[in-house]
Amino acid sequence: MYLYDDFDRTLVDERIDEFRDQVARRLSGELTEEQFKPLRLMNGVYLQLHAYMLRIAIPYGTLSSEQMRMLAHIARRYDRNYGHFTTRQNLQFNWIKLEDLPDVMADLGRAGLHGMQTSGNCVRNITTDQWAGVAPDEIEDPRIWAEILRQHSTLHPEFSFLPRKFKIAITAASHDRAAVRVHDIGLRLHRNGAGETGFEVMVGGGLGRTPFIGKTIKAFLPKRDLLSYVEAILRVYNQYGRRDNIYKARIKILVHDLGAEAFAKEVDAEWQVIKDGALALDPAHAADITARFRYPEYERLDDNPEELRKARSSNRRFATWLDNSIANHKVSGYAIVTLSLKPEGGPPGDATAEQMESIAALAGRYSFGEIRVGHEQNLVLPHVAQRDLPTLWEKLETIGVATPNVGLVSDIIACPGLDYCSLANTRSIPIAQELTRRFRNLDVAHDLGRLHINISGCINACGHHHVGHIGILGVEKNGEEFFQITLGGRADEQAELGALLGPAVPYAEVADVIEDVVAAYVELRERPNELFIETVNRVGVEPFKERVYATR
Amino acid sequence: MTSPLQQKLKIAGPVVVTANRLGDGVVVYRTADNGWSTQIGAAAIATTVPAATELLHAAIADDISAVGAYIAPVEVDAGRIQPGNMRERIRLQGPTFDLPAIFGI
Incomplete structure (x- = not known):
């Protein structure tokens, strides 16, 4: 914390x-x-x-x-x-x-919470890997840099009236769990050839009506230069970003129109003026912020303790949950536990007050009082001793957050859609609910393997449909709800935008179409463990299209 | 965004003026006596552009009672007023699924 x-x-x-x-x-x-x-x-x-x-x-x-x-x-x-x-x-x-x-x-x-900069044309909440600080594949805790940027950008007078909202995401792991390539600025902490740690800086990523994958404009940025370089990007954007057309105001449009190389030159020119000034990061300042992050005092524990082995061998349901919802921790004897907020028939990402309270108590008892929120709309207990997993699982089961579907077909990302949102054209949540019912059989879901479905109720793409392995976008046609399906999107380090499957389908047919797409994947995959996204990459959209539209 | 007052109105049937109540955001409908009601059945109906425009202007001027006023289509069947599209049905009746609290744990 x-x-x-x-x-x-x-x-x-x-x-x-x-x-x-x-x-x-x-x-x-x-x-x-x-x-x-x-x-x-x-x-x-x-x-x-x-x-x-x-x-x-x-x-x-x-x-x-x-x-x-x-x-x-x-x-x-x-x-x-x-x-x-x-x-x-x-x-x-x-x-x-x-x-x-x-x-x-x-x-x-x-409780130290607020709603500042969660709206408006400013730098929004800075997001990162929900496993930050505990993931074995990260080189350091990216939240320290998110916090430095948070402090710098909070109520920053120069950046409170940008042409449009501005989103920054940071990862420090080899596997990108923060979708950094679809943010206005994506930062990837990595080591250069000399073993120094710095940032790859990507700009101009984003979804919405004009989706782009971010372009790398700096392969390696030393840490001391983070604030000055981000400031330079924001200044160039503030100066040249369009304010005449809300649909063309995001930085991705500017980067696209100028070209990444020309944009990088503009940034570099600005950066040269400010890089050695007040924004050059004082190591003492960074150390102070680092020191304000409190890490648990972990016990010295062995991996895979006897309590865990016994429970795994005696309880199949527990074993299924263990295999699905638990990730390796950087400290031996501990685990990262994902709590699924995607129960069958439930609205994705919703939690009741009772669930929140129980999770708070369980985090206090089993996770050093810490909880994480992931962009997939699930929660995480980041510091659980492996010996406690059987007991914790039972308690999570009783509050309905132990569905072992993390990363599977029913772990659906969905925006609020027309059931809540004044911008939406169509509903999203009922589509997600119906799909979780269609794919309620967890054996089938596990056989299908990693498969991300993302649903947005309008082109603003809050459900990140462009980067779903299967993307579902709601559109209105003559007052009726229709849905475009895309395949092959992904939000990780190999980020791609999905390709359109074919003509939009009416609301009542969406779940049938997704079932057809999944059935086609099962027929088309080369081997049982070829992931959906790998099959789409190998064969393209066409075989799926034939299957889906042959009878429609 | 274009202000509702600057939008070119096209009316293909009966319409009402709807908004959200200032203090709590509850959906309300403009009534014939220049008030607001949570009941769509109490809404003033307009069937012409001038009538709808007049209703909307008065609603927007009443900035202290309700916010975000706009014209919404309705269907009138034997004097009974119903929302004219999915968005307005949801605004009147709420989300189309059970709210999470109802699931219980």
């Missing part, structure tokens, strides 16, 4: 007071909606179909038990007893009342 200091607490407290005053002035009529809207958006308050929606920042997806308990409290006291974890590692409440919001913010503030 990162320990906030007085500066952070004061900043949050001042914002709460300011927002309370703003809400009071709006409710009294002193402020018009036109005046108030940008103020509420600066605090993550949107107006959706049925109600106000509050988006709460979870920096780099790390939550303490105390913070999770506070989210449960908010859900219970001010909302409808649940919250929604998003693809940006945030949490949204869908039924918040404006008149309650000052008290909600005050409660959140007591």
Whole structure:
């Protein structure tokens, strides 16, 4: 966990007071909606179909038990007893009342939580690998750099009115779990030939109506230069990014129009002016921030202890969960546990207040009081002793978050869609729910192997459909819900955009089409362990298209 | 985004003006007596562009009661007013699935 200091607490407290005053002035009529809207958006308050929606920042997806308990409290006291974890590692409440919001913010503030920069044309919550700090394949904890960037970008006056929103993601692992190549800036910590650690800097990635994979403009950036280089990118974007057309305002359009090389030259020219100034990172400053991250005092434990071996051999369901939801930890005797928020028939990413409270307690008991949120809309207990896994599993089962479907066909990413969102054209969640029912047989799901389905209810692509192995995009045709299917997308280190399967299909046929696609994969795969994405890469979309549209 | 007042109105049938109540965001409908109701059945119906525009202008001017006013299609069957499309049905009736809290644990 990162320990906030007085500066952070004061900043949050001042914002709460300011927002309370703003809400009071709006409710009294002193402020018009036109005046108030940008103020509420600066605090993550949107107006959706049925109600106000509050988006709460979870920096780099790390939550303490105390913070999770506070989210449960908010859900219970001010909302409808649940919250929604998003693809940006945030949490949204869908039924918040404006008149309650000052008290909600005050409660959140007591736990070091807020909604700042979860909306608006600023640098948004910086996301990272949900296994940061514990993944065996990472070279260091990327959250330290996310925190440095968070501090630098929070309320940064020069970057509070960018042409459009701006998203940064960081990974430090060989396998990219943070989807860095589809962010405005993607940062990959790696070692150069001399063994020094620095960043590969990618820019111009993004989804939405014009998707692009980010381009590398700096293969190796020394750590001392991180802030100055990111600042240079933002300055170039702030100066040249389009403000005349909201659909062309993201940095990806600028990078595409200028070309990555020309864009990099502009950045470099700006960077040369500032790189040795105040933004050159003082190692003492970085060390101070590093020191404020508290890591557990792990016991010296062996891997695969007897309690675990016994439970595995005596309980098949436990063994299935173990094989699916547990990942290796960098410390021997410990494990990373993923909690599936994708039960059969459930809305992806939703958790009830009771679940949040139980997870907070279990994290306190078994994970040193720490929880992570992943962009796949699942939760993680990052520091669980392997000997505790059998007991923990039983408790997770009782609260419905131990479905062993992590990374499988029913672990679906879905945006809120037309059931909540004022931008959506179609529903997403009911499609996801139906697919989890169609693929409820976990033996079948395990046989299919890793298969990511991503669903977006409109072209804004909050469900990241472009990078789903199977992507589903809702479009409206003559007032009816239709869905375009794409195949072959991926969000990892080999990021690709999916290719269109064929004409859009009506709502009622989507689940049948996905079943056909999956059946085609089973027939087409070369060997039992050839993954769906590998089969699509090998044979292309055409054989799937023939199968799906032959009878339609 | 174009302001609702600047949008060129096209009306193919009966419409109402709907918005969200300021204090709690609840869906409301503009009534004939220049108020707001949570009941779509109490909504003022317009069938012409001038009538709809007048209703919308008055609703937007009432900035203290409701926000985000816009014109929405409805169907009127034997005097009973129903939402005219999926979006408006969801706004009136809520999400099309059971909310998570109802699942229980």
